[in-house]
Amino acid sequence: MDPAFFFIQFLSGLASASNLFLIACGLTIIFGVTRIVNFAHGSFYMLGAYLAYTLTAQLMPILGDVVGFWLAIPLAAAAVGLLAVLMELLLLRRIYHSHELFQLLATFGVVLIVQDLVQTVWGPEELFGPRAPGFTSFVVIFGFRFPEYQLVLIAAGPLVLGAIWLLFNRTRWGNLVRAATQDREMVGALGVNQARLFTGVLFLGGFLAGLAGALQLPVEPANPFMDVNIIAEAFVVTVIGGMGNVLGAFLAALIIAQLQAFGILVFPQITLVLPFLVMALVLVVRPWGLLGKPETTTSHGFAGDRPLRPLGRTQQLLIAGTVAILLLLPLVLGEYGQKLALEVFVYALLAFSLNFIMGAGGMVSFGHAAYFGLGGYGAALLVHHLGFGMEIALLAAPLFAGLGALLFGWFVVRLSGVYFAMLTLAFAQIVWSTAFQWVELTGGDNGMIGIWPSDWASDRTVYYYLSLLVCGAAIAFLWRASHAPFGYTLRAGRDSTLRADAIGIDLKRHQWLAFALAGTCAGVAGSVFVFSKGNIDPGSLAIPTSVDALVMVLLGGIQTLTGPLVGGAVFHLLEAQILPLTDYWRALLGAAILVLVIAFPMGIAGFLRDKLLPDDDRGDDQREAAARGAAEKGRAEAPT
Amino acid sequence: MTQRNGSALTVQGLNAFYGRAHILFDVSLSVGKGEVVALLGRNGAGKSTTLKSIVGLVADARGTRDLNGQDISSQPSYRIAQAGLGYVPEERRIFTNLTVMENLEVGRQPPRAGAPEWTPERLFELFPNLAEMRDRPGGRMSGGEQQMLTIARSLMGNPHTILLDEPSEGLAPVIVEQMARTITRLKSEGLTVLLSEQNLFFARALSDRAYVIEGGRIRYQGTMAELMADEAVRQAYLTV
Amino acid sequence: MSEPVLQVEGLRKAFGGVIAVDTVSFEVAAGRLFAIIGPNGAGKSTCFNMVGGQLLPDAGRVQLAGQDITGLPPRRIWRLGVGRTFQVAATFTAMTVVxxxxxxxxxxxxxxxxLLPTARKLYRAEAMAVLERVGMADxxxxxxxxxxxGDIKRVELAIALAHEPRLLLMDExxxxxAPKERIALMALTADIVRERGISVLFTEHDMDVVFAHADTLLVLDRGRTVATGTPDAVRDNPEVQRIYLGGSGVEAAQRAMEARA
Known part of the structure; x- marks a missing residue:
């Protein structure tokens, strides 16, 4: 092929690298300082584009095209910066010391709220912005026409990189920010108003994301899907570069953008998956990204983790009572009620299986829906393409999900903390992209329909009992495993990887097996689900489903075994009741997440447990002494 | 008494809490201008919490704290530092990614009346080791060098009073001796020092007066000489 | 003389050009307490972590009772009979002591x-017996x-003793x-290891503890061996006094050794 064509393709790659870098740069700076992975960064980007749309429309007629446009861009960026400041003041300040799970969920709550907000203000249609005055034409390079504006974008990346470098290495502010990155409290004790420093960092990060969105407007219309589309890639870039490392983000943006620019020539179908594949490979070779540094935390437990206790008499009676009620339920419930109830079983199992790795193992998965979806798709494919019956599908589909979890798990258990969360998310995106793009096999966006139970189980009540049996058995099995040495081994690794290693535990292997086990059980839930609904589409394994699962666990309480079951049930019943009534389900869910994270981090079951059972059998004196010791040592937070 | 020159730091009825746990009970103490006072006690007795409460690093601390006549009880930690209080934590907490010079820069504050004024050059005179490693990242320094840097860093704020949390902890005996000379030198510059220690031998050589804390309560106060003479108190609380 | 339990030869490790441990060799005899001391940054912890498997040495060899364990992961080293305690106690905080x-x-x-048995019921009696020995049964x-x-440290010791190790690695x-707890914990450790013939390799800053219990000392400075030998010899070594002990260290050593005698 023509080398000149390759050069043009390379230039296009550079332009999209700039765009990716601008977003990832702010994301990585915010993470570096606050240790918060900001899901809402994609929302900032989207808001940048929308605000630029409105501002150019307002300013260009008044100030003339050139001044109006080039003033609107930085103004839009600054406005987004101010919104980021608002988020810092109202939300982030309350969760700086929370577990990473809460931080990720809270910023995802903001994503949901902004989505509904944008739709309300700007409507669901794509909005095309003006072309950039002064750069509306083409330059001819080796006989190919290349848009001038792309050259502007190409320049923007290195310019911002240089400016950031100067800011961080040549100014007192930058020096203070770098210090605060490591120890914000100490910076405060040295006379620096660290709260203002953080606010400044959020402004900078928001500004950069807004700038990226605003600069993109002449190239791509503002649309309500920009946020989720870009955030996954921005995660990939920051993770590949090393979280918190600006130069790393720059390199990673170059790599990803170029691979995509050339990958599309060779194998167009792979473009959605490619960044995630690259990320998986990089993380295996360099678990902390290209230029990142290892995280030092060795414990991934949650505040309020306590020893597992055998079930007391009351609890045993409660469980027996619940089972009895569930067995009798079809006598009083109609068709819809039974369907709702069996979906509750499905979600309870999904949440329980997630909490098996998260609560006991300290592994926060942001892609658990992948295995739920693999179970569902596995069953659907067996029925649809291979003509198998429900019985075979229910047996084989979970194994299919388990194999997926075994494959992806091999990569993810090499990481921990936010890196683990990011990689699970990336793998889930791979699965989602495959389901979405491989239309011949999966039906693409429309999914597959007509997946119904075998004749003997087609009666709603029969399928209700079948679901209860299958989901109940899976939950009972995971429950047993939690109390068995295997579950204890996971808990040991969560509490102290150092100690686990020093008593002969091959932690990664156990985490890997646990991940696969949890994936298999999520697959059970998925396959039971598909026969209840009769169809499946990519929504079942998209990010929102993974987040739903997390919210169920959080709602119920991470630190308890019963919590996820309660959470799954309550969440699904609420969803079924409220969803049909409102156009603002996402905003409502987002707000609910924020309330949970800030006010009820222990969840329903955790809250009840703390009310009903004191946290230790000791007197106050001893607890005080222990707390004082812990406080003096600056170790973990004192028991509350 | 030493209070003649006025008090640099006065703490009254300090109660501190971590969550539901009550850590400090009515702790009161005062440090006169130019004095070196030791806060002695075992691990977990409440020494670090006392110092952290004074510098505003304990979220739930009640009672009054007064620095040079200024009420700092409800001030955020950066205001307290700006009022002229330096703090050297036990865990050192230097910025390992920043160089020695950059670490010092973080601590820099404008000079203030009534307190010795420090520049990096003057500090390098006090800590000659540091002068040879201006551009070395903090993470590449030994424990003793890090301890020196922590002190130098808080001196960059030109404090009139400085809190040292177990400065001898985890240091080689020879370095501990060097640390003692440094603190004596700071005293001679007119600095007020409150020092938390378990190492009675170290504290004895430096301090004018001492408080003994145990179980979050002040159990004893007196001059260093009185404490050294009081076998019973030392046996009960200090277990040397 | 019997074969040493631990034999370290020419151990070396550099971090980004800075040599942390420079060709260090030593042997720990069966049933003995061996201490590594030295200023901060002398390479004690690095040395220790290479023996324990947390760090991979650049050069040199570590042998456990004649078997080469260089570069094995900690979990394998543990299976060969090496118990470990850490500078900041590492335990499973959300589990009960037992x-x-x-x-x-x-x-x-x-x-x-x-996947099936109840973990809480397994080996409970054995675990209680070890807790009894370290005084944590109640x-x-x-x-x-x-x-x-102080109690967490005892639990850590109990964990390290559970599989009847032949060597204990104790990092500070x-x-x-507190001073009183220190003496008590080390006295307990010394009693247990002597009654069971376990060897101990430990690092320590408290000269009272070191000179009260160690049979042999190794002094490191900037990654190099400065001195090695009996407590008397090390205390009297002028180089050791100059770089590490100083007047107060010698005093403490004296005090501890008198108490020991």
Missing amino acids: ENVQMAFISHRRRLRA QAERQCGLLAY PTAGM
């Missing part, structure tokens, strides 16, 4: 992957994370403890 020790037994008997059912720090075993 469960912490039971985990060590479950791992030792290779039942980590069992707190067996408490959550480990809520214990006083008394760091962060």
Whole structure:
């Protein structure tokens, strides 16, 4: 092929690298300082584009095209910066010391709220912005026409990189920010108003994301899907570069953008998956990204983790009572009620299986829906393409999900903390992209329909009992495993990887097996689900489903075994009741997440447990002494 | 008494809490201008919490704290530092990614009346080791060098009073001796020092007066000489 | 003389051009307490972590009772009979005290992957016996994370003793403890290891502890061996006094050794 064509393709790659870098740069700076992975960064980007749309429309007629446009861009960026400041003041300040799970969920709550907000203000249609005055034409390079504006974008990346470098290495502010990155409290004790420093960092990060969105407007219309589309890639870039490392983000943006620019020539179908594949490979070779540094935390437990206790008499009676009620339920419930109830079983199992790795193992998965979806798709494919019956599908589909979890798990258990969360998310995106793009096999966006139970189980009540049996058995099995040495081994690794290693535990292997086990059980839930609904589409394994699962666990309480079951049930019943009534389900869910994270981090079951059972059998004196010791040592937070 | 020159730091009825746990009970103490006072006690007795409460690093601390006549009880930690209080934590907490010079820069504050004024050059005179490693990242320094840097860093704020949390902890005996000379030198510059220690031998050589804390309560106060003479108190609380 | 339990030859490690440990060799004889001392940054912890498997040496060899264990991961080294305690105690904070020790037994008997038995009921008697020995039996059912720090250190010792190791690695075993607790913990450790013939390699800053219990000392400075020998010889070594002990260190050593005699 023509080398000149390759050069043009390379230039296009550079332009999209700039765009990716601008977003990832702010994301990585915010993470570096606050240790918060900001899901809402994609929302900032989207808001940048929308605000630029409105501002150019307002300013260009008044100030003339050139001044109006080039003033609107930085103004839009600054406005987004101010919104980021608002988020810092109202939300982030309350969760700086929370577990990473809460931080990720809270910023995802903001994503949901902004989505509904944008739709309300700007409507669901794509909005095309003006072309950039002064750069509306083409330059001819080796006989190919290349848009001038792309050259502007190409320049923007290195310019911002240089400016950031100067800011961080040549100014007192930058020096203070770098210090605060490591120890914000100490910076405060040295006379620096660290709260203002953080606010400044959020402004900078928001500004950069807004700038990226605003600069993109002449190239791509503002649309309500920009946020989720870009955030996954921005995660990939920051993770590949090393979280918190600006130069790393720059390199990673170059790599990803170029691979995509050339990958599309060779194998167009792979473009959605490619960044995630690259990320998986990089993380295996360099678990902390290209230029990142290892995280030092060795414990991934949650505040309020306590020893597992055998079930007391009351609890045993409660469980027996619940089972009895569930067995009798079809006598009083109609068709819809039974369907709702069996979906509750499905979600309870999904949440329980997630909490098996998260609560006991300290592994926060942001892609658990992948295995739920693999179970569902596995069953659907067996029925649809291979003509198998429900019985075979229910047996084989979970194994299919388990194999997926075994494959992806091999990569993810090499990481921990936010890196683990990011990689699970990336793998889930791979699965989602495959389901979405491989239309011949999966039906693409429309999914597959007509997946119904075998004749003997087609009666709603029969399928209700079948679901209860299958989901109940899976939950009972995971429950047993939690109390068995295997579950204890996971808990040991969560509490102290150092100690686990020093008593002969091959932690990664156990985490890997646990991940696969949890994936298999999520697959059970998925396959039971598909026969209840009769169809499946990519929504079942998209990010929102993974987040739903997390919210169920959080709602119920991470630190308890019963919590996820309660959470799954309550969440699904609420969803079924409220969803049909409102156009603002996402905003409502987002707000609910924020309330949970800030006010009820222990969840329903955790809250009840703390009310009903004191946290230790000791007197106050001893607890005080222990707390004082812990406080003096600056170790973990004192028991509350 | 030493209070003649006025008090640099006065703490009254300090109660501190971590969550539901009550850590400090009515702790009161005062440090006169130019004095070196030791806060002695075992691990977990409440020494670090006392110092952290004074510098505003304990979220739930009640009672009054007064620095040079200024009420700092409800001030955020950066205001307290700006009022002229330096703090050297036990865990050192230097910025390992920043160089020695950059670490010092973080601590820099404008000079203030009534307190010795420090520049990096003057500090390098006090800590000659540091002068040879201006551009070395903090993470590449030994424990003793890090301890020196922590002190130098808080001196960059030109404090009139400085809190040292177990400065001898985890240091080689020879370095501990060097640390003692440094603190004596700071005293001679007119600095007020409150020092938390378990190492009675170290504290004895430096301090004018001492408080003994145990179980979050002040159990004893007196001059260093009185404490050294009081076998019973030392046996009960200090277990040397 | 019998074969040494631990034999370290020419151990070397550099971090980004800075040599942390430079060709260090030593031997720990069976049933002996061997201390590594030296200023901060002398390479004690680095040395220690290379023996324990947490760090991979650049050069040199570590042998356990004649078997080469260089570069093995910690979990393999543990299976060969090496117990470990850490500078900042590492325990399973959300488990009870006795469960912490039971985990060590479950791992030792290779039942980590069992999915059906109730972990809480496994090897309980054995675990209680070890807790009895370190004086923690009465707190067996408490959550480990809520214990006083001195007690957590005892639990850690119990975990390390569970699989009847022939060698204990203790990195600053008394760091962060009150003077009285320090002496008590080290006295307990010394009693146990002597009655069971276990060898101990430990680092320590408290000269009272070192000189009260160590049979042999190795002094490191900037990664190099400055001196090695009996407590008397090390205390009287002028180079050691100059770079490390100083006047107060010698005093402490004197005090401890008199108490020992």
